[in-house]
Amino acid sequence: MLRQVKEATDFIKRRLKTMPEVGVILGTGLGNGFIEAVKKPTIITYNAIPHFPISTVATHKGQLVFGEVSDKQVIIMRGRLHYYEGYTMHQIALPIRVMKMLGVKVLLVSNAAGNLNPAWKKGELMLLNDHINLMPDNPLRGENYEVFGPRFPDMSEPYSATLQKKLLAIAAKKKIKLRPGVYAAVQGPSLETRAEYRYLRTIGADAVGMSTVPEVLTAHHAGMACCAVSVLTNDCNADKPVAVKLEHIVKAAEKAEKHLVTLFTELITSL
Ligand code: HPA
Secondary structure (H helix, E strand, C coil): CHHHHHHHHHHHHCCCCCCCCEEEEECCCCCHHHHHCCEEEEEEEHHHCCCCCCCCCCCCCCEEEEEEECCEEEEEEECCCCHHHCCCHHHHHHHHHHHHHHCCCEEEEEEEEEECCCCCCCCCEEEEEEEEECCCCCCCCCCCCCCCCCCCCCCCCCCCHHHHHHHHHHHHHCCCCEEEEEEEECCCCCCCCHHHHHHHHHCCCCEEECCCHHHHHHHHHCCCEEEEEEEEEEECCCCCCCCCCHHHHHHHHHHHHHHHHHHHHHHHHHC
């Protein structure tokens, strides 16, 4: 594991003049707009990097994009790795650990998620203030690598309170509705039944999705400050069930993308 992270990091270091400080992971349907905001981009495809897993979902490109956003050096994962694709949690953790080794201190994550909160509507954005991990595994399971972090990492603040405050202030200034809430991570790939919607709401979730938590656990363990935003692509109402289709999720995410681009670029500027 450590050797793999080192070899991947060395490979990337040889191709860069300056090292990134901010990491960004772009979720389903969220990509092109943010990539356009990157100056002097250098692109490395996942399959060129030793030990890097390759994204298998058609809507996700497998690229690392390096460049500048408001004079900050960024590394962007364009195409994330999902547990439902069959990757192990350790494979999903690898790019995050490479980011850490490159010097990344802040990780911004986006995702598409189902909306469980009856007071909210699809198309709106949620700022993660906490999560519930319902995935059957944890990227920190197995041998602990002290170079990254402790055996039992504290999880009282997995999402940086400082970054949340900053992002809420930016959203208010830009008149973007950003709702703080709890994200429940499920393994997928099947979507949820009506009974599962009820269950998720009952245990305190505002949104449900199939990503983000493995990456945040890995990053928080390694001492990176995390901030994550969900685009609520569909309403999950047990009493008014609507069939969920990937095309709809991708379309809804693309529609909300410009707001996400504004939030992330302004947040990076403020760092
Ligand atoms: N459930 C799980 N993951 C999702 C959903 C959903 O309804 N929408 C987007 N990602």
